[in-house]
Amino acid sequence: MPRPRRNRTNEPVERPADLDAAIPFPPMEAELVRDLPEGDEWQYEPKWDGFRGLLENASGALRLWSRNARPLLRYFPELEALGDLLPPRSCLDGEIVIVRDGILDFDSMQTRLHPAESRVRKLAAEIPATFVAFDVLVWDGEEHWPAPLAERRATLEELAAGFVLSPATRDRDDALEWLDSFEAIGLDGVIAKRRDAPYRAGERTAVVKVKPEKTADCVVAGVRWKADGERRIATLLLGLYDDDGHLDYVGSAAVAPTRHDEIAAAVLPLLRDAPERRFSEPNRWGGGELEEAAVRPELVVEVRYDKVQGRRFRHGTKLLRLRPDKEPEQCTWREVRPPLEPDDPTLAGLLGSVPAGD
Template identity: 45%
Template sequence: MQLPVMPPVSPMLAKAVTTIPPGASYEPKWDGFRSLVFRDGDEVELGSRNEKPMTRYFPELVDAIVAELPERCVIDGEIVIATDDGLDFDALQQRIHPAASRVTMLSEKTPASFIAFDLLALGDDDYTGRPFAERREALTTALSAAGSSVHLTPTTADVDTAQRWFTEFEGAGLDGVIAKPLDGIYQPDKRTMFKIKHTRTADCVVAGFRWHKTSTEETPLIGSLLLGLYNETGRLQHVGVVGAFTAKRRAELVGELEPLLMREGDNHPWQEWANTDAHAGQRLPGAVSRWNATKNLSFVALRPEQVMEVKYEHMEGDRFRHLAHFIRWRDDRTPESCTYEQLERPLTYRLDDIVPGLVS
């Protein structure tokens, strides 16, 4: 492979802001795997956020890239799995699997798509030093012959349209809007773009915790707290975790959680989760991470009696899509009042209305 921009390359990043800034190019913020596509003839590499190749996990995209992209190019975008119900991030995570046979099976059962949104190189030309407006125009031309697996993300220069996208597109599984300076060059690993994401709050039951990786018997530190919400059947469902505490706060939480430790004879709603066969296909608090099989995800169960208010971005199925953040303890709330009914549900929006032909 010989290209003007060679792998590995860290993608350009975005800094979080609370409002949509004026005077930029706006596009949906796709919720998938960020990837840089490198193609030189029949040679294709799918780079990732951490610069590790993801090529082996998406064989159907390799074939599509050869068929649909220019013969020599480097394109920034997002790998997604699109369904009639929106983006399916859980299905996307299942693709990160060591068994080639399983990857092949899933590539046929739940094929992925590539959403292109920036151009780094085309033919012998390096585009990283050119303004985004020029890169976007060249990308639009380069993808004019794209087919059913490679798509161009929509853009707008109108703030009101971007604000409408921010509200409507969440119903299709997108998680906000990206704003790019029209005169900005492509700067790998630099936060030169802006992201505006949804933020909401929820009252959750604290039902367990994990020790921090630096915790010791002499200096115990809490790593993260496991959160639950009661579903319509009255079952406490694991909904996500809250973390990102300071070292001081991690130490304080040890004492605050001690009264909630399980006593002899107590039952816990998640105690059967030790038998992972009983919950095949679900993400369990003690399950092995798909990203790091050696990571210890075991947890310490707590009596589900304490309520915490957290900040979250959006849901992925019945769980928080990203790490939630602690706001305050809610001693005025009973655990039984922490149900899914409190969550705001965005209106349904079809992916095909955002990118025609994305859902096959």
């Protein structure tokens, strides 16, 4: 028997008490792998950067469930209109996304998780979300989830008229091109799904995901000290230059104890005559309680990162090496946000249509 899926606090994800028994829950997950699998049994889709959602009306009312069994429709009231497209006792699996200026905007997703209904509805009118469907589990009372994905995808394309469907391809070369070009429009990688597998709630056995390994050269703009009173560096504070030559703070990179002396030798001399600079970052990045100091922006380091969210690296980066061969002025936003090339895919092209907020 598969182990029950657990949330971030390591507690089993509970099935919503009144969810129709015909609907499998929690949603299928994906295992992170380094390389896209190949073979006729695989189908490839974009990895959307939004909130996973099961859209269903099996109880009689339209509901949108998160992977952790939280009701989401309250935060995305503009999606209530999708209820008119679903026959009774139906369920689709998909992703809620927000598109702004042709790019997926995860920051705007997070602003929706607001306690005030008036604020949520204002944002829904100004920056509407889109539900991107990629699987059909139940339709008009008929359970499709036991069928292999190849059949479910054909059913989805046949029945889910009016819904925005995630594109899918069986061509691995196309999927590899997606990996190279998706970053510019905010997509998060590529998903590969076994076409011969049924929908297995909460499991990762038939779905894998690949994220492109990304590195960036950043300017060291400051340091954050360890809380041990010995003035040892805990993290480097990183910056990138915008088009106007302003150095934006973009995140941090932890300094491993084994590399502290090497990094300190290069960084500590830059504390002298450093410009006045303040750094701020949301608590989810951590470290806000530690003392910090600016340094002269003269040192470049290479870091590995997974995602840029707004004007920050979403998570902490991994420090790879010093780059004494590179000038700080060369570290710009273009390095992590390359401009779209004429033949790159666009969100409008992938989705067929985009929300009014685009």
